[in-house]
Amino acid sequence: xxxxxxxxxxxxxxxxxxxxxxxxxxxxxxxxxxxxxxxxxxxxxxxxxxxxxxxxxxxxxxxxxxxxxxxxxxxxxxxxxxxxxxxxxxxxxxxxxxxxxxxxxxxxxxxxxxxxxxxxxxxxxxxxxxxxxxxxxxxxxxxxxxxxxxxxxxxxxx
Amino acid sequence: xxxxxxxxxxxxxxxxxxxxxxxxxxxxxxxxxxxxxxxxxxxxxxxxxxxxxxxxxxxxxxxxxxxxxxxxxxxxxxxxxxxxxxxxxxxxxxxxxxxxxxxxxxxxxxxxxxxxxxxxxxxxxxxxxxxxxxxxxxxxxxxxxxxxxxxxxxxxxxxxxxxxxxxxxxxxxxxxxxxxxxxxx
Numbered sequence: 001x002x003x004x005x006x007x008x009x010x011x012x013x014x015x016x017x018x019x020x021x022x023x024x025x026x027x028x029x030x031x032x033x034x035x036x037x038x039x040x041x042x043x044x045x046x047x048x049x050x051x052x053x054x055x056x057x058x059x060x061x062x063x064x065x066x067x068x069x070x071x072x073x074x075x076x077x078x079x080x081x082x083x084x085x086x087x088x089x090x091x092x093x094x095x096x097x098x099x100x101x102x103x104x105x106x107x108x109x110x111x112x113x114x115x116x117x118x119x120x121x122x123x124x125x126x127x128x129x130x131x132x133x134x135x136x137x138x139x140x141x142x143x144x145x146x147x148x149x150x151x152x153x154x155x156x157x158x
Numbered sequence: 159x160x161x162x163x164x165x166x167x168x169x170x171x172x173x174x175x176x177x178x179x180x181x182x183x184x185x186x187x188x189x190x191x192x193x194x195x196x197x198x199x200x201x202x203x204x205x206x207x208x209x210x211x212x213x214x215x216x217x218x219x220x221x222x223x224x225x226x227x228x229x230x231x232x233x234x235x236x237x238x239x240x241x242x243x244x245x246x247x248x249x250x251x252x253x254x255x256x257x258x259x260x261x262x263x264x265x266x267x268x269x270x271x272x273x274x275x276x277x278x279x280x281x282x283x284x285x286x287x288x289x290x291x292x293x294x295x296x297x298x299x300x301x302x303x304x305x306x307x308x309x310x311x312x313x314x315x316x317x318x319x320x321x322x323x324x325x326x327x328x329x330x331x332x333x334x335x336x337x338x339x340x341x342x343x
Contacts, residue, residue, distance in 0.1 A: 021181050031185065055199065057199070127278050132277060132336055146202050149198070
């Protein structure tokens with residue numbers, strides 16, 4: 001009896017939390033590595049369609065995003081309801097695309113510039129007219145690598 | 159002597175207890191701003207722009223697989239209506255032509271897919287059609303790769319092998335300037 005009591009009395013020391021910061025820092029660095037800061041909030045409604053033959057985009061810094069869709073309710077009063085283009089965080093027209101591409105390009109080292117991809121995030125309900133205009137403009141500005149952004153389709157067609 | 163004593167007291171450890179709190183704060187900030195969702199999609203290489211009118215090269219009709227999509231999202235494949243679900247199989251058969259049919263591609267190397275849509279076509283339909291055509295090629299590459307190298311076709315394969323497969327079955331997909339009948343105003 002005495003033996004037990006003695007032991008319980010002795011085992012007081014708390015668990016050392018000295019290494020807790022290290023663990024947290026490790027997590028922190030992980031998230032800092034994988035993070036891409038959200039740079040633009042969407043003013044358009046974009047629901048990308050689904051597809052099966054997908055490729056993953058590798059380096060996010062080499063990708064610029066072109067959104068096409070109808071303005072959300074909040075912006076419908078200002079921009080109307082027909083499909084519009086969003087570059088960065090503002091609604092633009094097709095004519096602004098070359099400047100937008102150039103602005104993205106100058107931020108990158110020269111060696112990587114040939115690998116720039118334009119990701120087209122286009123709403124499924126939009127008609128091809130505006131998409132075609134974007135594509136033509138991209139071709140004219142020499143940006144030929146593009147990616148039709150799409151989600152993974154699980155089920156079969158029809 | 160007393161001075162050194164006080165210095166000894168100074169070099170006591172800094173209390174690191176709040177370090178964890180600071181790290182947590184940063185951690186939560188990055189957790190909130192992170193977008194883990196990665197971007198996937200169909201990679202396409204556009205043809206360079208040229209102001210000149212493209213040369214009209216006469217192609218043998220049997221080598222051309224024409225796909226038309228109208229503003230009502232209906233498909234017309236080689237002059238016949240088709241459902242989207244059948245497109246992939248049909249395209250595969252056309253390209254590989256296993257039964258040596260007279261009206262299908264002479265060889266996969268000669269096969270050309272011509273895609274034309276309307277400005278009023280839904281983007282969703284267009285992408286689905288594109289996806290099926292790309293899928294047809296992906297499956298053919300996969301079959302050839304399994305037959306020749308005993309492994310499925312993937313980007314991790316040696317470059318020479320991928321190149322060999324792609325020169326055997328090159329993907330030629332030409333997109334014509336869309337018609338304009340049904341664009342919304």
